[in-house]
Amino acid sequence: xxxxxxxxxxxxxxxxxxxxxxxxxxxxxxxxxxxxxxxxxxxxxxxxxxxxxxxxxxxxxxxxxxxxxxxxxxxxxxxxxxxxxxxxxxxxxxxxxxxxxxxxxxxxxxxxxxxxxxxxxxxxxxxxxxxxxxxxxxxxxxxxxxxxxxxxxxxxxxxxxxxxxxxxxxxxxxxxxxxxxxxxxxxxxxxxxxxxxxxxxxxxxxxxxxxxxxxxxxxxxxxxxxxxxxxxxxxxxxxxxxxxxxxxxxxxxxxxxxxxxxxxxxxxxxxxxxxxxxxxxxxxxxxxxxxxxxxxx
Amino acid sequence: xxxxxxxxxxxxxxxxxxxxxxxxxxxxxxxxxxxxxxxxxxxxxxxxxxxxxxxxxxxxxxxxxxxxxxxxxxxxxxxxxxxxxxxxxxxxxxxxxxxxxxxxxxxxxxxxxxxxxxxxxxxxxxxxxxxxxxxxxxxxxxxxxxxxxxxxxxxxxxxxxxxxxxxxxxxxxxxxxxxxxxxxxxxxxxxxxxxxxxxxxxxxxxxxxxxxxxxxxxxxxxxxxxxxxxxxxxxxxxxxxxxxxxxxxxxxxxxxxxxxxxxxxxxxxxxxxxxxxxxxxxxxxxxxxxxxxxxxx
Numbered sequence: 071x072x073x074x075x076x077x078x079x080x081x082x083x084x085x086x087x088x089x090x091x092x093x094x095x096x097x098x099x100x101x102x103x104x105x106x107x108x109x110x111x112x113x114x115x116x117x118x119x120x121x122x123x124x125x126x127x128x129x130x131x132x133x134x135x136x137x138x139x140x141x142x143x144x145x146x147x148x149x150x151x152x153x154x155x156x157x158x159x160x161x162x163x164x165x166x167x168x169x170x171x172x173x174x175x176x177x178x179x180x181x182x183x184x185x186x187x188x189x190x191x192x193x194x195x196x197x198x199x200x201x202x203x204x205x206x207x208x209x210x211x212x213x214x215x216x217x218x219x220x221x222x223x224x225x226x227x228x229x230x231x232x233x234x235x236x237x238x239x240x241x242x243x244x245x246x247x248x249x250x251x252x253x254x255x256x257x258x259x260x261x262x263x264x265x266x267x268x269x270x271x272x273x274x275x276x277x278x279x280x281x282x283x284x285x286x287x288x289x290x291x292x293x294x295x296x297x298x299x300x301x302x303x304x305x306x307x308x309x310x311x312x313x314x315x316x317x318x319x320x321x322x323x324x325x326x327x328x329x330x331x332x333x334x335x336x337x338x339x340x341x342x343x344x345x346x347x348x349x350x351x352x353x354x355x356x357x358x359x360x361x362x363x364x365x366x367x
Numbered sequence: 368x369x370x371x372x373x374x375x376x377x378x379x380x381x382x383x384x385x386x387x388x389x390x391x392x393x394x395x396x397x398x399x400x401x402x403x404x405x406x407x408x409x410x411x412x413x414x415x416x417x418x419x420x421x422x423x424x425x426x427x428x429x430x431x432x433x434x435x436x437x438x439x440x441x442x443x444x445x446x447x448x449x450x451x452x453x454x455x456x457x458x459x460x461x462x463x464x465x466x467x468x469x470x471x472x473x474x475x476x477x478x479x480x481x482x483x484x485x486x487x488x489x490x491x492x493x494x495x496x497x498x499x500x501x502x503x504x505x506x507x508x509x510x511x512x513x514x515x516x517x518x519x520x521x522x523x524x525x526x527x528x529x530x531x532x533x534x535x536x537x538x539x540x541x542x543x544x545x546x547x548x549x550x551x552x553x554x555x556x557x558x559x560x561x562x563x564x565x566x567x568x569x570x571x572x573x574x575x576x577x578x579x580x581x582x583x584x585x586x587x588x589x590x591x592x593x594x595x596x597x598x599x600x601x602x603x604x605x606x607x608x609x610x611x612x613x614x615x616x617x618x619x620x621x622x623x624x625x626x627x628x629x630x631x632x633x634x635x636x637x638x639x640x641x642x643x644x645x646x647x648x649x650x651x652x653x654x655x656x657x658x659x660x661x662x663x664x
Contacts, residue, residue: 092389092406109389154583162549163568169625170576170597173632174590176583195622219582221575245582247575252459266578271460273570278518278544279467281563285516285542286451286473293471300467325492328466335470 144185146201148211153177156212156220156244158203158233160191163249163270164223168196178221179212204233206240219245227255234262257312267308276301292342299338303331441482443498445508450474451515453541455500455530457488460546460567461520465493475518476509501530503537516542524552531559554609564605573598589639596635600628 094100100108155171155178157164164180171178180196181203182188188200201208203224214220220237222230230248237244247266250256259267276297283293307327314320391397397405452468452475454461461477468475477493478500479485485497498505500521511517517534519527527545534541544563547553556564573594580590604624611617 155579162566163572166569166572167576167579169628170573170594171579172625173597173629174580174585174593174636175633176580193618195625219579221579223572223575247579247582249571249575266575268571268575269459270571271567272463273574274546274565274567275460275463275520276467277570278520278546278563278565279464282452282464282468282516282518282544283471283473285544288471296471297467300470321490328469328492331466332470336472339471 144200146199146208148179148181148199148201148208150211151177151179151213152216153179153213154218155179156203156209156214156217157181158220158222159183159224159249160187160196160198161223161225163225164221165191165196167221167223179217181208181212183224204229204236206236209237209241214241214244217244219247222246222248224249225251227251227258231258231262234259234264238263253308253311256308260309260312272301272304292339295342296335296338299335300331303334307331441497443496443505445476445478445496445498445505447508448474448476448510449513450476450510452476453500453506453509453511453514453517454478455517455519456521456546457484457493457495458520458522460522461518462488462493464518464520476514478505478509480521501526501533503533506534506538511538511541514541516544519543519545521546522548524548524555528555528559531556531561535560550605550608553605557606557609569598569601589636592639593632593635596632597628600631604628 092105095102095105155176157168157178157180160168160180160182161184164182168178168180180198181201182191182198183200183202185200188198191198199212201212203209203212203220203222206214209220214237222233224230224233234246234248237246245266246264248259248264248268250259250267250269252269252271256267256269280293280297283296284290311320311323311327314323389402392399392402452473454465454475454477457465457477457479458481461479465475465477477495478498479488479495480497480499482497485495488495496509498509500506500509500517500519503511506517511534519530521527521530531543531545534543542563543561544565545556545561547556547564547566549566549568553564553566576597577590577594580593581587608617608620608624611620
């Protein structure tokens with residue numbers, strides 16, 4: 071693109087001819103008539119150059135740089151399959167869900183719009199269709215009418231919301247499980263009526279917190295239990311927080327929520343510890359211990 | 368930036384004066400001497416214009432568009448704290464880890480380079496320092512010499528690798544827990560010698576798979592158990608797969624791995640089911656059931 075700008079810019083250099091032509095006329099090489107024509111041509115080119123550059127910037131370069139914008143690089147190849155699950159988006163998120171389902175013998179029809187990704191995955195032995203799952207006719211072909219649920223695993227927030235509206239309208243019986251970028255995106259998805267929302271880094275970041283505590287010497291089963299409480303509380307509050315529209319109110323609500331969460335976990339910790347000290351009933355102890363062993367494995 | 372390009376481009380319009388001045392000379396308004404000076408000035412401006420535009424494109428605009436690149440917008444405000452944990456990066460990933468630790472009464476010194484994020488978080492009651500945790504002198508101030516571990520939760524892959532090298536060099540005793548974007552990024556981190564790697568969407572995508580199975584009618588404790596096997600196997604193979612450099616070999620290895628994973632989970636499922644049918648010993652049954660109840664809650 072840089073080169074192209076320069077090529078167009080070069081037409082400006084033509085004007086340099088004007089300077090030369092003037093000297094030429096003075097030396098008697100060019101007649102007054104030829105000179106007049108030349109002046110007109112050069113003057114015109116000076117007016118046209120910025121226009122050509124503008125056209126280049128606005129219409130030509132955007133198409134060269136992003137050919138996908140105006141037409142898809144290839145036709146969809148979605149085929150009819152009678153699977154109970156449709157997966158929209160097979161990047162690292164959708165891919166993991168897909169592998170887990172497949173490993174459990176559950177059929178899933180997979181759609182992805184990244185042409186290179188589709189090819190790579192096929193070479194790796196995955197059955198992936200090239201096609202945009204936000205187009206209702208492709209969802210129809212993919213079997214959205216027979217399927218029980220759709221995994222919306224694409225990374226683009228806007229596109230996800232579009233897809234949800236399409237599905238609500240055309241396939242009201244299809245259950246949606248939706249990936250969310252973060253807390254704010256989860257609020258948007260809640261407001262779009264979604265019930266199954268998965269904040270993409272939530273679980274892993276909690277696991278990291280658990281491991282940090284273990285490295286600091288905390289007991290495995292205690293931290294795992296605290297993590298479960300943390301997770302449940304965080305999900306529970308999400309709905310309430312999503313209803314707050316006012317920014318100042320939101321800040322106050324978050325402050326309050328964080329304090330309450332600390333309080334809840336403190337109570338949980340105290341209970342766990344006093345329980346162990348005073349001696350729990352045996353079955354509970356055995357259970358706790360075997361769980362901890364399993365989690366450590 | 369678009370406007371700026373145009374402003375510089377406008378100097379070209381000055382040349383139009385040349386055309387006019389020529390007419391002026393012919394009408395006897397300008398002397399030959401003035402005309403010569405004018406030609407020289409205009410010719411010079413014609414040569415200079417493209418240079419000015421080039422300088423603008425290469426040096427001026429990049430600085431205007433990305434002021435962070437050459438100097439930070441504000442000075443760091445990191446203070447000395449004697450916390451066992453340092454958290455680098457407090458976006459939605461680091462924030463969750465931080466909230467979990469804080470809720471468990473574990474002190475963490477938090478550094479973030481996003482000025483707006485720092486301000487927002489402070490208003491929400493979080494103690495966050497503005498400062499780049501890849502600068503060893505800031506890590507020093509933050510207490511990297513006394514701390515037990517650092518949570519590397521920033522989103523930028525390159526920057527993470529830089530940070531790791533800095534820590535290895537200056538704080539060899541500081542344990543690192545690192546966020547990874549995906550499988551490929553995890554390979555890079557393994558090759559950098561990291562032991563605690565957390566693929567950011569791994570756990571949540573598996574949870575989504577578990578919930579999908581539950582919605583399809585599978586039993587909660589069965590799917591949860593399968594998810595644990597899936598997770599463990601996936602993490603176990605990561606190390607082996609990271610050692611493969613050849614692209615074709617990698618494709619073959621992935622194919623084989625996916626098949627083996629399916630085999631492992633199939634065996635797990637069969638065992639679970641036959642176990643239930645043939646009647647397990649009572650304690651195991653009770654344990655399974657109580658676990659399942661807890662997970663459903």
